Amino acid sequence: MTLAPGANGVDVADLTLINLTKSFGDFIAVDDLTLTIPAGSFFALLGPSGCGKTTTLRMVAGLEDPTAGQIMLGDRDLTSLKAFKRPVNTVFQSYALFPHLDVFENVAFGLRRRGIKDVAGQVNQMLELVELGPLARRKPGQLSGGQQQRVAVARALINNPGVLLLDEPLGALDLKLRRQMQIELKRIQTEVGTSFVHVTHDQEEAMTMADTVAVMNMGRIEQMGAPVDIYDLPTTRFVATFLGQSNEIEGQIVESSGDELVFSAYGQRFGVPASRSVVDQGPAYLGVRPEKLGIVPAGQADSVAAQANQVSGKITDTSFAGVSTQYMVMTSWGDEWIVFEQNRSASQPLRPGDEVVVHWLVEHSFGLSPQV
Amino acid sequence: MATTTSTPVAATSVSTQRRPRTGYLLLLPGIAWLAVFFVVPIITLLITSLQAPVPGRSGVYTLGFEVSNYADALSAYWPQFIRSFVYASIATILALLLAYPLAYFIAFKAGRWRALMLVLVVAPFFASFLLRTYAWRTILSDEGAITSFFNALNLLPDNRILNTPIGVVLGLTYNFLPFMILPLYAALEKIDPRLIEAANDLYARPFTGFRKVIWPLSLPGVVAGTLLTFIPASGDFINARLLGSPSDSMVGTAIQVNFLQFRDYPVASALSFILMAIILTVVFIYIRRAGTEDLV
Numbered sequence: 001m002t003l004a005p006g007a008n009g010v011d012v013a014d015l016t017l018i019n020l021t022k023s024f025g026d027f028i029a030v031d032d033l034t035l036t037i038p039a040g041s042f043f044a045l046l047g048p049s050g051c052g053k054t055t056t057l058r059m060v061a062g063l064e065d066p067t068a069g070q071i072m073l074g075d076r077d078l079t080s081l082k083a084f085k086r087p088v089n090t091v092f093q094s095y096a097l098f099p100h101l102d103v104f105e106n107v108a109f110g111l112r113r114r115g116i117k118d119v120a121g122q123v124n125q126m127l128e129l130v131e132l133g134p135l136a137r138r139k140p141g142q143l144s145g146g147q148q149q150r151v152a153v154a155r156a157l158i159n160n161p162g163v164l165l166l167d168e169p170l171g172a173l174d175l176k177l178r179r180q181m182q183i184e185l186k187r188i189q190t191e192v193g194t195s196f197v198h199v200t201h202d203q204e205e206a207m208t209m210a211d212t213v214a215v216m217n218m219g220r221i222e223q224m225g226a227p228v229d230i231y232d233l234p235t236t237r238f239v240a241t242f243l244g245q246s247n248e249i250e251g252q253i254v255e256s257s258g259d260e261l262v263f264s265a266y267g268q269r270f271g272v273p274a275s276r277s278v279v280d281q282g283p284a285y286l287g288v289r290p291e292k293l294g295i296v297p298a299g300q301a302d303s304v305a306a307q308a309n310q311v312s313g314k315i316t317d318t319s320f321a322g323v324s325t326q327y328m329v330m331t332s333w334g335d336e337w338i339v340f341e342q343n344r345s346a347s348q349p350l351r352p353g354d355e356v357v358v359h360w361l362v363e364h365s366f367g368l369s370p371q372v
Numbered sequence: 373m374a375t376t377t378s379t380p381v382a383a384t385s386v387s388t389q390r391r392p393r394t395g396y397l398l399l400l401p402g403i404a405w406l407a408v409f410f411v412v413p414i415i416t417l418l419i420t421s422l423q424a425p426v427p428g429r430s431g432v433y434t435l436g437f438e439v440s441n442y443a444d445a446l447s448a449y450w451p452q453f454i455r456s457f458v459y460a461s462i463a464t465i466l467a468l469l470l471a472y473p474l475a476y477f478i479a480f481k482a483g484r485w486r487a488l489m490l491v492l493v494v495a496p497f498f499a500s501f502l503l504r505t506y507a508w509r510t511i512l513s514d515e516g517a518i519t520s521f522f523n524a525l526n527l528l529p530d531n532r533i534l535n536t537p538i539g540v541v542l543g544l545t546y547n548f549l550p551f552m553i554l555p556l557y558a559a560l561e562k563i564d565p566r567l568i569e570a571a572n573d574l575y576a577r578p579f580t581g582f583r584k585v586i587w588p589l590s591l592p593g594v595v596a597g598t599l600l601t602f603i604p605a606s607g608d609f610i611n612a613r614l615l616g617s618p619s620d621s622m623v624g625t626a627i628q629v630n631f632l633q634f635r636d637y638p639v640a641s642a643l644s645f646i647l648m649a650i651i652l653t654v655v656f657i658y659i660r661r662a663g664t665e666d667l668v
């Protein structure tokens with residue numbers, strides 16, 4: 001499925017980056033990136049500050065020349081096309097609205113540059129979509145942050161780009177408006193059907209909005225996939241901690257016969273499914289998400305199923321948050337673990353100082369390579 | 373203890389009451405300066421421009437209401453007025469053409485050389501205006517490289533630059549160029565360079581991006597720069613005196629000659645007033661047309 005009909009019958013195509021690299025002097029900002037963004041998908045590029053997200057977008061937009069590699073939209077090679085000729089539009093990190101033009105003219109800018117004379121119909125329709133109709137004659141300086149952000153989206157989207165690039169468009173908004181705009185953006189994307197490449201360093205934003213999330217670190221994609229899949233089975237320690245929270249144990253894989261590997265650490269043995277581990281021998285890390293853990297007082301350890309993985313420890317902190325309780329547990333070897341427990345029973349939460357056993361099902365473990 | 377807690381409260385209530393008056397006090401030095409050095413001289417000038425000569429005593433005048441001084445001044449010196457405005461206009465246009473690319477370069481491309489380049493722009497001010505204009509006599513002299521070069525190409529109507537209108541216009545352009553560059557730079561420097569990228573992203577070729585985004589946003593600088601060049605250039609007399617022939621004289625020359633040589637103070641004052649009135653009218657129309665309310 002390379003071509004899907006987008007808004008107004010314009011074809012949206014897969015965006016493919018092939019071995020894309022960008023260096024600034026000795027520093028490699030984007031390192032040999034190869035990925036495909038399917039037509040019409042909502043793709044989130046997630047990573048810490050300085051990992052190369054903006055640089056990647058700028059190369060796709062044509063604002064930065066790649067050091068090496070190729071950018072394809074469908075079967076069109078964009079690599080050496082000038083920015084003003086690319087069927088790609090950007091919502092800039094700081095919006096970059098034209099301060100001397102009103103909302104209407106900002107939105108009409110791209111149409112006029114392509115020689116379209118009668119812009120009023122399209123512009124008004126677009127302003128309708130982003131709910132800015134009544135503000136058409138305002139200058140950007142007279143708009144709130146959220147309104148400016150919607151002008152920036154409208155200004156880019158009106159051109160029916162093959163791909164819309166959004167560089168942390170919600171970064172400047174407060175939390176409440178951010179949540180509202182996330183829903184708004186998602187609605188607009190579904191309505192127009194254009195591919196969105198959304199850059200963010202907010203993992204929750206990436207997971208709630210995107211069909212596909214790519215986690216980027218130091219110029220490379222660490223892992224890419226549907227949010228549920230990446231969350232359920234991270235393949236590097238960076239992803240395990242950057243996307244959501246994880247508890248981990250450092251140890252060795254000592255047995256790898258059959259579907260279940262045996263992982264040994266601090267004289268204890270833990271099970272991990274072979275299909276959920278990226279290493280099958282030698283040094284490794286075992287990981288598990290905090291909400292997959294159960295917690296019982298040390299005295300009731302017998303109630304835990306014998307084949308479950310178990311860690312004993314002592315509670316150092318309890319924070320009650322209504323629907324759930326978050327415990328900090330100091331393991332017997334001195335690591336700090338996080339446990340989320342749903343408040344389903346009427347019993348009182350455990351208290352700091354209580355000796356406990358933390359347990360989880362073998363199929364919730366994941367095995368990682370020791371490199372970060 | 374009691375004093376430390378009560379003081380801030382008292383201080384705020386006093387300061388909110390006093391703030392408006394303090395604001396006006398800040399204006400006092402400026403108003404005093406303007407009164408002494410602008411309002412008083414201009415009234416003196418107005419009175420002088422209406423004085424009548426004392427018969428038999430040259431250079432001595434009495435209080436009067438000789439409106440005819442204005443008519444005399446205009447009928448005697450209208451060619452100087454026309455030359456002033458033509459030379460000043462050409463010099464302003466030349467200065468704009470030279471200054472805009474330079475200011476653009478300093479604002480967007482100079483990087484770490486920016487401060488140095490700005491210093492170089494104002495560096496000529498370290499030497500006196502008169503001295504620099506004298507230097508131009510040498511630069512433009514008949515045997516000089518520039519004149520020889522253009523003569524070789526047969527481009528000069530009189531085969532020379534010095535003592536021609538071309539010399540005067542070149543001198544004016546040179547002398548007032550910094551007054552064009554600095555406001556242009558100030559306006560361009562405020563423009564977010566990402567707007568250029570946004571324009572390119574929205575299908576504007578580099579030149580279209582300039583025309584639709586950078587140029588309109590730099591207009592306040594263009595207006596300020598052209599005014600700061602045009603106004604002093606149209607009243608200047610040094611350039612016409614040193615780089616032009618007597619037949620290239622400007623209003624400034626006429627005013628200077630009437631004040632200092634002929635000692636015809638009323639006509640000199642009347643000339644000053646007419647010059648001022650024309651400049652004010654031109655500036656008013658210009659600002660109206662340029663539509664930059666936020667400039668003034």
Ligand SMILES: Nc1ncnc2c1ncn2[C@@H]1O[C@H](COP(=O)(O)OP(=O)(O)OP(=O)(O)O)[C@@H](O)[C@H]1O
Pocket residue numbers: 024027029047048049050051052053054055056201
């Ligand atoms: N023009 C440049 N010259 C030199 N280094 C640059 C340049 N642009 C970016 N870099 C470097 O490249 C790296 C990646 O920058 P980039 O702007 O892509 O980060 P980012 O992932 O968008 O970060 P953020 O989340 O903070 O916006 C950074 O370390 C940055 O310092």
Ligand SMILES: [Mg+2]
Pocket residue numbers: 053054055093167
């Ligand atoms: Mg960035």
